[in-house]
Amino acid sequence: MNDSSKPASALSPYSFEPIALVESPYKEKFGTPRQPGLVSESRGVIVLRDDINPDSLEGLSDYSHVWAMFVFHENQAIREGKRSVKTKVHPPRLEGKAVGVFATRSPHRPNAIGLSLLAIEKIEGRRIHVRGLDLIDGTPILDIKPYLPSVEAITDAKEGWSGPLSSKSVEVSWSEEALQTLAAHPELTEKKTAIEKILELDIRPVAYRGTAENPDPYTDVYGFRYEDWNVVFRMLPDKKAVIERLEPWNQRTTTQTRPSNR
Numbered sequence: 001m002n003d004s005s006k007p008a009s010a011l012s013p014y015s016f017e018p019i020a021l022v023e024s025p026y027k028e029k030f031g032t033p034r035q036p037g038l039v040s041e042s043r044g045v046i047v048l049r050d051d052i053n054p055d056s057l058e059g060l061s062d063y064s065h066v067w068a069m070f071v072f073h074e075n076q077a078i079r080e081g082k083r084s085v086k087t088k089v090h091p092p093r094l095e096g097k098a099v100g101v102f103a104t105r106s107p108h109r110p111n112a113i114g115l116s117l118l119a120i121e122k123i124e125g126r127r128i129h130v131r132g133l134d135l136i137d138g139t140p141i142l143d144i145k146p147y148l149p150s151v152e153a154i155t156d157a158k159e160g161w162s163g164p165l166s167s168k169s170v171e172v173s174w175s176e177e178a179l180q181t182l183a184a185h186p187e188l189t190e191k192k193t194a195i196e197k198i199l200e201l202d203i204r205p206v207a208y209r210g211t212a213e214n215p216d217p218y219t220d221v222y223g224f225r226y227e228d229w230n231v232v233f234r235m236l237p238d239k240k241a242v243i244e245r246l247e248p249w250n251q252r253t254t255t256q257t258r259p260s261n262r
Contacts, residue, residue: 019048022135022136024044024136024138025226027136031224031226032203035105040132040197042131045130052126057123060120061122064147065147066130068117070113074136077112083110088100089106128144169201169202171240178243188229198226199231202239221235222235222259230252
């Protein structure tokens with residue numbers, strides 16, 4: 001890139017180190033919400049590095065929400081040490097249609113950096129407990145900033161292609177076997193709503209959603225990990241899904257499809 005009006009240093013590469021890591025119930029990309037706040041029951045913790053004084057968080061607990069700037073560290077391009085060169089991407093809610101990458105929040109961008117607005121529940125030492133999480137376990141955090149509703153809540157803001165589209169598109173039900181597992185494990189009761197909300201978002205990549213003539217081009221049975229549980233569900237006609245069973249992760253079967261979609 002040439003721009004003689006800018007100092008050379010302005011366009012030089014920059015290097016940053018994470019200030020924190022995320023502890024999350026989402027252990028893999030498949031099943032992780034694509035936006036913050038869609039599953040308000042999803043809770044996690046942002047943990048500052050040991051060498052960062054927790055006094056740096058003083059005053060943050062007076063705010064209700066925090067911006068978390070993070071790295072899409074599980075992107076294939078990042079893992080392979082490459083940079084994304086995509087100019088257009090296919091957001092899942094557009095069902096295959098393309099739009100410019102900078103008109104989306106796609107992780108496939110020149111700099112694989114994301115931004116999440118999370119609710120603060122409490123702060124304990126160097127641990128910020130948050131909810132409405134959309135980050136996988138181990139996500140590196142580059143920076144955090146308080147959300148300022150006095151200047152950031154724009155009441156007359158305009159939303160483009162994403163505005164008319166509903167985030168929720170799948171009707172979710174439970175099999176008798178899955179309900180029995182819930183009843184036998186009281187710790188799962190509070191996770192029931194979160195699991196339902198995750199599946200309501202249709203977590204499948206666009207290519208797996210098929211067409212009216214071929215609704216399940218690859219498979220109709222999927223599994224995703226939520227905390228230490230494998231959630232196995234089957235897609236049914238008319239955008240419906242049934243949760244067939246919940247398995248302890250270390251006792252899971254390996255017959256479900258787990259596409260990488262983020």
